[in-house]
Amino acid sequence: MTAAPVQHEQHEQHEQHGQSLDPAAAQSAIEHAYEQGWTDGLPVVPATQDLVDRFLAAAGRPAGEVLSHLKQVDRTVTVELLAINAAMAGCRPEYFPVVLAAWQALAQERTTGGGGWQSTSGPAPLIIVNGPLRQELGFNSTGGVFGPGFRANATVARAIGLTVRNAYGIRPHELEQATQGVPGRWSICLAENEEESPWAPLAEDLGVSGNAVTSTLLRTSEFVDNRHTSDPEQLLADFADTIGRSGPWIFRNAGAGVVLCPEHANQLAKAGFSRADVAAWLGEHAGRTTGQLAAVGKDRANENGVRFPGATGDNRDTTDPEQFQRTIADPASMIVAVAGSRNAGISMVVRYFADWSGKPVAITTGTSPQKDDR
Template sequence: MEYYQQQGWTDGLPVMPVTETYLAEFLAATDRRPGEVLFSVAHLNRELTVKLAAVNAALAGCRPDYFPVVVAAWEAISQEPHPPRGIWQSTTGTAPFTVVNGPIRQRIELNSKGSIFGSGFRANATIGRAIRLALINVFGLRPHQLDQATQATPAKYTACIGENEEESPWAPLHTEYGFAAGDDVVTAFVVRSVMHIEARHTQIPEQLAFDFADTIRRTGALIHEYSNALLVLSPEHAQVFAGAGWTKDDLRSAIYHNAVRTRVDLAAVGKDALSRHTRWRLPGDHPDAMPDSASTSPCPERVRIMSGPGSVQIMVAGANNAGVSAVVEIFGLAPRDRPSSYSKITTP
């Protein structure tokens, strides 16, 4: 382990030694060829093969039966649309964020209930870590080198959760992409932060939806013209909406219509216009400034923060013990009604 540390093959924490015999157990857990490329970054001229993914999964402490999830996660990540995949080197400090659906959650004991963003579960911790270690060891994304994060996020170590399908009043996330409820599926996001919402005070869905919208519409998160969010509801909050007859689409619509800032709000923080070149937000008096899309709307003084209701993804996870949910800030291209980054988990 000390040798691995000296070679820079870790994320700062000790890793598992990997032998050829142990590696063979991982490769036997998938029907993919060891030399098959799962992910590539052209501007770095580097590729991740199935074998390299297996090496890093073993280093991370995965069990071999976790490896099909890791492979599916890389397949989902490969669909990320951000050109030229430089998002992983962003100064914003983005990280991979993986959501797992389907019966495989029980088979590998992947946590979807209490403490989903915390520690204590090997599958969650090591599957997410396998992605990070490959970004370090295969693509060279080390801090102070190719990883240019200014402050980063704890999700850079690991970020993998399951959906609490059993306590959700709605169909699970992956069925919205056309999969059957019994399919095992990984959805990959690019995450910036996770913000928790304490809302134990109300059983009125409109009030709760506005609380979520107010979190999403904060100006500090508004980098581009529009924002995207993954809403991770606790079962208790999901039941508030479902008990009032709300569907996921009703909640999406409510958040979209309430995620609004005034032009005055945006001018106060210097985000009332867009860059002609990058379309990032900047002050209206900047030489590179151009009007945003809202400026030509019937009410230009009210600026929508999201391109449409589909900019909000919704899932249920966590314990059914308190009114605590989370908004996961995710990157996405606008308009973009659904994330395209998902993959079915397959085993031999």
């Protein structure tokens, strides 16, 4: 498990502020990680046993506990391997319970145990954090929640990507075959804005109250900017149009959710919509007619559920071009979360890579978490 020692030529390294640091040693350690092929392109923090031990203590889980196994490469992710990669991603030790919950939430998604991480789609994990731990750890839940700038959000998402790369050995251009990949891959981790949401926390509505992670894989996320109508159905219709568009739709149905900004969420709640009502309305109205789908060669799903041009030959006279085909198979499969600033009516449609387990994972911390001394 060991590699090159960190060299300390002039100064001994200290963790406390005010002590002299050794930038040359840091630089050579960073370069060492690049040479080993361990990074996602950006510098990583060199993981040492002392640092990783603090991660393990924060989570209170056995280092050797197996979290997941990927059959086709016969590779296993243990708590310790996840901790090493989380340390390298730049997480603080106290973030590690969130990384653990996120990995477990993703591991219960069907595709992550199959070909998801290798897919030509290049899907991105969506990681949503609920509970008081959000503020304790400094997760952003408000302005720029999909963007950079916050260590907890950025490093928890990055830890997942480094683990896929290093512990599973699924690297770009090799076993990872993303045609273009998804913007935001390994960087979409957001805390729900529970304070400005009109509804119960997402995970609580799904059966897990308190600190929890809800996660699935995304094909992409697309914004809906709608600030000039007070009619809730006009607002919802704007979402439905984006959800229903044909581009990402390749199977009989497609999965999607919404991350609503507080303004949109509160507008809908004031009009009487619960979270489930929003999903039900969108499920009913998102879609395209058979004629519209025929125009893009996706009007008929075959016996495997894959869409093809079908309104030709035998199907020509039997398919009503006005028939409306729904995008969403089951509105209960829609994530409806609230995040972002309350400063504008801008929300995000999050488009699933595949189905979603619908099950959040509780975040558990060690019984005697080590105090971080920085």
